Amino acid sequence: MSTVTLNQLTAEEKKQLLKELEAEHAQVSKRKQEERANYKKLASEAVNNIFPILKDVSESLADAKKFAYSELGTLITLKAELYNKSQEQFSHTFTNEDSSISITVGHRIVDGWDDTINTGIAKVNDFIARISENKTNDVKAIIDAMQRLLSKDAQGNLKASRVLELKKMADKFNDTELNDAIEIIEQAYKPKRTKRFVSCQFKNEDGQFVVLPLNIVDAEIATQK
Template sequence: MDLSTLSVEERAALKAQLDAEEKAERNRIERERETYKQLVDATVKASVTKLQSLSSEMMRIKQEVFNEFGTVIKLKNELFKVKSGRQTDTFTTSDSRMSLTLGNRVNEGWDDTVEAGIDMVKEYIKTMAKDENSANLVDTVMSLLAKDRKGALKANKVLELEKLAIKSKDERFLEGINIIKAAYRPVPTCQFIQVEMKNEQGNTVNLPLSLSAM
């Protein structure tokens, strides 16, 4: 369209038409955005309501399972003379097709006396690097004393250190390990349940018990 050929009235009419179309488009987009917001609100509310029910049911069943196995664990301790205070227990059916593990996840922690034990062990280590064999032992002990990213010792490494201390028969080494062990302060973080089952092919599969695993 050649605008130069239009009269003033025609140009005004064309501008009014374009303005009206632009306004109508803005209104359409605004209505659709409002409809979208309403859809989000409705979908979120409906989904959260369902998930609240699921969460409550999962919590109820979890507590029910722990209560039921409380009796089983107590009987296990009595019948088999095993120590109580374990962080986890695993139970498997007679046909080995189902296995359930439950317990507490634990963050490893230590009180401030652990440093005294570590220093005592390091003092002992300084006296050892005399030949290749003892140097290798020093490297092993130092690696076991290494802390994780959170600055804490690993309890399983302390057990390995204890084996070395017993083998060495050195009183200073043993005393240091005993101090470290006495400083152990595990902190339970949450209860958990894990279930494994054998499928039709005889392969072990985990039962998904979290939304992220489903």
């Protein structure tokens, strides 16, 4: 089979070949655009089909949460009256008679700080820099401990429990600047109350307690076999 090069084509043949290539390119481009438009249409239909189901689930969860708090709120008040104890706890757990189901309602308190905490931490670091001139092992251990206590979690927050440890260490030094730094950190503490939650556990067929998924993240998807 012989091969024809462009040099062998006449000007008219080259013009015709270019016209055919442009037509082919236009056809490929048009098909691609049609396929992309069809994809967007399918995506839109899928979203429109899924949304009502998710909306129903969300509304059902909201109704269930409201019902749980309505029912158990009365019991919380009754428990306080019967046991002569004010309910200062953040959460309450209720269990059925055979202990096969437990439901917990309440809220949590998480650590929170205002921006002055950075000033307090900076002043502690200044103290660390001052004592670091002393090269003894004891001082190095103290510096390592202080730096560990000042380290933040994945959310960028300092743990309140570590501030208490840091305060105990500061009391041993009786350093004015360090004490002021700890006081700044303590005053920066602004604990936050989380949204109210409902959690539930129940015994499965094997007699083991499992968590009832009430969050779409926790819900398991059955695998196809």
